[in-house]
Amino acid sequence: MYRSHTCGELNISNIGSEVTLSGWVQRIRNLGGMTFVDLRDRYGITQLVFNMDANADLCLRARELGREYVVSVRGKVCERSNKNPKMPTGEIEIEVERLDLLNTSELPPFTIEDETDGGDELRMKYRYLDLRRGALQKNLYLRHRMASEVRFYLNSMDFMEVETPFLIKSTPEGARDYVVPSRLNPGEFYALPQSPQMFKQLLMISGYDKYYQIVKCFRDEDLRADRQPEFTQVDCEMSFVEQEDLLKTFEGLTKHLFMKLKGHEFSGPFPCTPYRQAIDSYGTDKPDIRFGMKIREITPAVKGEGFAIFDNAEYIGGICVRQGASFTRKETDQLTSFVKKPQIGAKGLVYVKFKEDGSVSSSVDKFFGEEKLKSLMDQFNAGTGDMLLILAGERRKTLKALGELRLEVAGRLGLRKDGEFAPLWVVDFPLLEWDDETQRYYSMHHPFTSPKDEDIPLLDTDPGNVRANAYDLVINGVEIGGGSVRIHNSQLQQKMFEILGFTPRQAREQFGFFMDALRYGTPPHGGIAFGFDRWVALFGGSESIRDYIAFPKNNAGRDVMINTPSPISQEQLKELKIKVEK
């Protein structure tokens, strides 16, 4: 028998018991006459004690152990004379009677501690060692518990989990596909799913009216700290529902997870804001509403007053920073260089400070009198001590820059608090987006998203202004999930493909099976997909999803542990009838 208990469960109540423990050697403290060994498994750490007086031979053997050796010990649980209140097992130790060395270990390249000395690069290469660390084990356990609670909740609501294929068909819409060559069909390729979208809709057509799946999805796009080439979605779909039903159901799931994993209860329904309003007030479709500082447009108020930068701008807007008048010149300069960074792209920053003594100071005093600036103050409901930050330029870009500035300032002021969660439904997304480069419309969500009934007439006259029955769940400025009510009418679906620039023939080739299916009694349906990795990271308190994935890829899509992607042999290529260009 390797173990009777784990290294995390013994305490004062077990005193006197004979136990067997197995695990890894965390650390050895050799005091000469006696030696302490910390034994670790994923449940905790238990101190082993060896004494020269009691058993010199055993004690000498214990001193020979090294870090990460695997051992099994038998001994008696004893009360410590010096207790350690910092650890759960700190009141006891094991007086070892028998020590079995199960395996030795090379010296690890970094320390297996919560506060490791290893850098990212090294830890990724030795991921299996990194995963031994408590911090990572905690993250993966959180992930496991969240997945369990998702299943528990959805199962209890009569959802059923159905698997869908990974080897599917490449489609021209959306992200780039990962592609898999077919040996049995030379020159032809499968694609890995970007999401099981059509399959879950087909399941609705098949009558599985409440479906979910915790499933891998694949997108061949450039990566970020919160984007992996393969990622996990909680993919859901329901039949006989309207948007309200969907939001209510998945708000329920969200609240359940918050309750079970964060002990956090929300009073009342999540707030809901139309896309248009999110853009106007926050400069983004995924606003962080843990704090206010909403963007306001002031174009009419300040345009045409002789300040060329404003007079030539399509849009002028700003945010009000409470108590911002105390910002130093250095700080406002830093904010100016922040907005001028190429990623933000603003030309400059105008500030107006309303000082405690009632005076106003601004970077545009030359152009605007004190009275004019004070009337601006009223537009923002600003008081003494506050500061306005104003940007001007092209409407879309300026709003986006203001959104970034808002986050930057809030970050500096500590308004984006860690333990606080502010969920938000963003609804009424546009159905389509115009692309200048290819001169055509693209689906903002995907081509199966239904337009709002009242906007359907606009499909012919003003497609860019058609709103969709589409929604995102945003928490603390992170897009956690998104979905829509789908099109369940084959004529409307066909029309969508037309608007997206497909000829009837192309639509037939790409989506024929799906349009056929729609004709066989498709129920009204809709759904949502949650970015599971991001959700876990949000709950775990990190921006990087890599810390919550057992074996992640780096920002070039490489797995540096197994060193892939990698070339394949000439034989494999030949079999697949593939020639590689150099």
Next chain:
RNA sequence: GGUCCGGUAGUUCAGCUGGUUAGAAUGCAUGCCUGUCACGCAUGAGGUCGCGAGUUCGAAUCUCGUCCGGACCGCCA
């Protein structure tokens, strides 16, 4: 496709405007130590300064290229 940051001992880092033998901490090894828990003390080993070229009397340091890692913009229905 683009921008920025980094690469020096096993590890994390310092090393200024180029100038003696490239340092610290930690880890590791050895010795001492009977209540440690980041044990302590002493001694010691450990380096192609990512790689290549250039500038220079002289390069870890400056320049260019390249590789690797990270962050971001574009991209991600």
